[in-house]
Amino acid sequence: MAENGVRDSQLLKGVLSLALLRLLAERESYGYELVTQLHGLGLTEIQDGSVYPALGRLERDGHVTSRLVASSSGAARKYYRLSAAGYAALAHTERAWQSLVRALDSILSRPMPAKPKEALP
Amino acid sequence: MNQGALTKKDRLRIEGAVRRVDWVLDGRVPMAKRRQIRSELRSNLIDASQQVGAANAIRQLGDLRALASSYLELYRGRFDFQAGSLWAIITYAAIEALGFALLIAFHAGVAAGGSHGGSYSFEFWPGFGPFRGSTGADGLSFEVLFFSPAHLLLMLIAFVVGSSYRSIFARRTT
Secondary structure, three states, X not given: OHHHHHHHHHHHXXXXXXXXXXXXXXXXXXXXXXXXXXXXXXXXXXOHHHHXXXXXXXXXXXXXXXXXXXXXXXXXXXXXXXXXXXXXXXXXXXXXXXXXXXXXXXXXXXXXXXXXXOOOO | OOOOOOOHHHHHHHHHHHHHXXXXXXXXXXXXXXXXXXXXXXXXXXXXXXXXXXXXXXXXXOOHHHHHHHHHHHXXXXXXXXXXXXXXXXXXXHHHHHHHHHHHHHHHHHHHHOXXXXXXXXXOOOOOOOEEEEEEOXXXXXXXXXXXXXXXXXXXXXXXXXXXXXXXXXXXXX
16 A cells, blocks of 8 residues: 555656646745645645755746745745747647656557467467 | 634744744755745635645645755755764764774873883974874873864865765766
8 A cells, every 4th residue: 555655746746747737837836835736736746845945946946936024924025937949848748747647548449368378479 | 623813833834844944944945936836825824724624735735845856956056064963073073083083092102112211203294283193201192172273174074075065076977
């Protein structure tokens, strides 16, 4: 069970950037808000500690820009917004993801035999 | 839900977590970037703590060393002063260990030679250290210097190489 969890989190890590880009395409947001959105959408395996560096990576790659906004909680929040390069990256990654899903779906939708066939000599 | 103002204990916990991440970045990530990381992490932890409590907010971060490593991977500077300092300390320890080994060997050599009345001297790097020995009519003496220009020079070389070898290596492999 725990092993499945780890595997899932590895899988999610791979698509984390895509999820973040997509959420940021909807509206400007900050780290913890994005975490709660991801958790709310069912991606509960994603840890806060994966999201914050992932945002830093997107910023370093020029896919998002950031600005500090004062908050009522005391410390200023760092809000992220998608850049033009971010929109392009989102479109590209979304296409890649859709094609991967189609390919995988065609494999996973095939009927599974009770026993795998023997290889021919 | 545990919405509301944070207690002093909560703030201390948050600061502790922020500092644990920052400690790994110390001397490896440029100061300005470290300040930004601390500030963003603190702000997110405060927001999370207001929702789920400080202890849970910190737990949700996952392994703090892994988080620090992710930041390190992203923002590592040209020099790694932690590695440089470590290599300088290792070099110092190696010099001292070598000095004491030579002391024993020199002592054994002079004793085996049965030197009486003669004068023998040994200096690794004349005038610079890091150790010297001599024996004469007044007996055997050997000095392992705890600090000398040679110590300084060797430690400096170790520091420079140790703090920058990663960026040199990275440049060569790209």
